Amino acid sequence: MSNSKDTVQPLLQLQHVTISPKNTPSRLLVNDVSFTIEAGKTTCVVGESGSGKSLTALSVMGLLSQQLKLNTGKVLFNDHETGVQDISLLSEKALQKIRGAKIAMIFQEPMTSLNPVLTIGYQIGESLTTHLGLKNHALKNKVASLLEMVGISPSRADSYPDELSGGQRQRVMIAMSIACEPRLLIADEPTTALDVTVQAQILKLLDDLKTRMNMGMLFITHDFGVVADIADNVVVMFRGEIVEAGTKQQVLNNPQHPYTKALLACVPDAEGKKDLKPIDYAWLPDSNPQATGAAI
Numbered sequence: 410m411s412n413s414k415d416t417v418q419p420l421l422q423l424q425h426v427t428i429s430p431k432n433t434p435s436r437l438l439v440n441d442v443s444f445t446i447e448a449g450k451t452t453c454v455v456g457e458s459g460s461g462k463s464l465t466a467l468s469v470m471g472l473l474s475q476q477l478k479l480n481t482g483k484v485l486f487n488d489h490e491t492g493v494q495d496i497s498l499l500s501e502k503a504l505q506k507i508r509g510a511k512i513a514m515i516f517q518e519p520m521t522s523l524n525p526v527l528t529i530g531y532q533i534g535e536s537l538t539t540h541l542g543l544k545n546h547a548l549k550n551k552v553a554s555l556l557e558m559v560g561i562s563p564s565r566a567d568s569y570p571d572e573l574s575g576g577q578r579q580r581v582m583i584a585m586s587i588a589c590e591p592r593l594l595i596a597d598e599p600t601t602a603l604d605v606t607v608q609a610q611i612l613k614l615l616d617d618l619k620t621r622m623n624m625g626m627l628f629i630t631h632d633f634g635v636v637a638d639i640a641d642n643v644v645v646m647f648r649g650e651i652v653e654a655g656t657k658q659q660v661l662n663n664p665q666h667p668y669t670k671a672l673l674a675c676v677p678d679a680e681g682k683k684d685l686k687p688i689d690y691a692w693l694p695d696s697n698p699q700a701t702g703a704a705i
């Protein structure tokens with residue numbers, strides 16, 4: 410642990426993170442992954458299905474499933490109060506204090522994360538009570554201001570999730586995630602289930618909040634169109650490894666790796682059409698597309 414100021418140290422540093430099943434440690438689902446996230450900046454982790462994006466994000470939250478293990482590596486989080494610490498070494502109890510309060514996560518499908526029998530106001534308020542001890546009027550006012558911040562009328566606080574549209578539900582999830590003003594927001598394909606117009610609105614909302622709250626954002630996507638919209642930095646993953654990383658400009662305008670070039674060929678054009686030619690895996694030593702289990 411050190412007391413370095415966060416102006417010097419990045420908000421988050423993943424250093425040589427390796428994840429594998431506990432019963433087969435030699436099967437590296439995430440292999441030697443290192444990257445950093447700065448406060449107020451978005452790092453997009455991009456790659457096809459199964460490339461290890463979600464496992465990487467879950468390892469930051471300390472939420473890997475029981476069967477998996479972070480074998481090696483460090484997850485260095487720069488917290489105002491404690492300085493830089495390796496949060497992969499913390500106990501579950503210590504992690505619970507960080508989750509929601511300092512690092513928050515939003516998922517792809519809000520309906521599976523929201524409780525259908527509790528009002529959205531109650532659900533947004535839960536972490537405010539748990540982490541900040543807010544109650545009564547103070548709680549109600551904070552919930553109302555969070556709803557306003559994400560573009561939902563505070564009069565909807567007593568609505569249940571199934572009374573809202575998909576886009577509104579995702580806005581509720583965002584309100585829940587930013588409630589305690591986390592320093593880092595992890596978003597795992599938060600707009601994939603939404604139509605294009607709503608997707609654009611949600612991306613803009615996240616981007617605005619990131620700037621306003623000076624949050625770092627780890628944004629997982631398989632879509633380079635989304636990367637073009639919101640990334641500052643880009644990490645490209647394939648089969649659990651980083652094949653390319655750089656600023657958005659570097660990666661989008663001058664991709665170096667054949668896999669990045671192939672993914673970029675799948676970006677929709679102005680009319681939303683995609684070039685659906687299959688990815689060319691000729692650069693792989695075994696060059697067998699079946700072996701990747703890949704699907705865009």
Ligand SMILES: Nc1ncnc2c1ncn2[C@@H]1O[C@H](COP(=O)(O)OP(=O)(O)OP(=O)(O)O)[C@@H](O)[C@H]1O
Nearest residue numbers: 430438457458459460461462463464465474476477
């Ligand atoms: N509990 C688990 N046990 C064994 N293997 C797992 C487990 N969870 C994930 N995996 C495997 O780890 C690899 C990476 O999974 P991960 O969910 O990180 O991929 P992803 O890039 O996020 O894909 P998607 O975009 O489809 O969510 C996949 O091959 C997946 O099958």
